[in-house]
Amino acid sequence: MACYTGTAGWGIASSLAASFPGEGTHLARYARRLSCAEINSSFYRPHRQATYERWAASVPPAFRFSVKMPRVITHTKRMVDTRDDVSRFLDEISGLGDRLGMVLVQLPPSLRFSAVVAGAFFDDLRLRFDGRIACEPRHGEWFCQEAEALFAGRHVARVAADPAPMPAAAEPGGWRGLTYRRLHGSPEMYVSDYSPEKLALIAADLRDDPAEERWCIFDNTAQGHALPDALVVLEALSQAGR
Template structure:
């Protein structure tokens, strides 16, 4: 870890073209975790994992390493934040098996999900009753990018993700609770595939250094994994900060 900064990728695969940056011994996760300080578990979005699986992952990484984990799509996309108590409790019961290696949980919303104050209040109140750790939200409908929505998220200590590509200009900057900064960089112009230039990585590093100087916890996850660029960008950003 570099100060309060966590840099990593979505998943811990090691692309062949960057393999020389990592030790040769151990599992992919063990090799990854000796080089980068954090990773985002995306597979939890698609399917549940047994607590024993999370325990095994936690035991595979150094003490300073942290996992973020994506909240299941059954909660965010199927139930659209409503009547999901059973699914939420099940997920929390599983992911807590990461123990002290658990970092923020990520709530990524479908692009069609509008901001509804009553729905969001019920969901976040229930979430916060059950979980007091880091929480980040990546909304993708333009109705979320208002002062009102940001204040609502901040009230529950939920960071709004700074995303690229941004659905509206405001989506490119962090919002919500300022105690946690969470960047998710998906690649642009081609999502999941395009690399970020050295100038772009440098600009992100400058933002992170400023936030770290203010005492904030900073995460940056590269999701441009399709052609392996996430790994290159993450390593370069880690060096820059």
């Protein structure tokens, strides 16, 4: 059972430099402490395959990246007629090689669930990508039995998000071989840090989760809380494993 803890991005504030000693880039130093990172910049702009290759070469063999699917696919085209866009994206991220842990599909809050559209999209994606996939829907219609069955049948995990747009979104769903938790900061998304009590609960949830692979990504980066929060959870998991 694999457990990965990390943040969205890998920037290291000067106040945290002592926690990430040694030579090298921010990514190289980050990867000596944490086990994964979520690449969010791919949502906004494409990266060359060579860029992904450079990132992969900067991290240890056991380190893994998740990569966020471009917004042109999920937000502009809304999962319709995206075959060429998906092909370009998969070609780019192939540069990560075996450091590629998964693809993250984040959907806009306005995108309603359509079994026809979602089924066609994930079927096409699965034909060309056999790795891990996690999806973060944000419209309430996705939290239904039909959507859960669609995800499970295609081995797509539904993200457990905090704050959750509705109660069901707080718990992992879809295919349960994988858990992917995205912690955006609560009560204020991207800004708030998590209390010691909440971080202890997060660590306990990760430790007790029956999924064969568990990810925990802190996305509360706006004021630099993601890294400290991730380190607290990492330490709690380490102590539990002793």
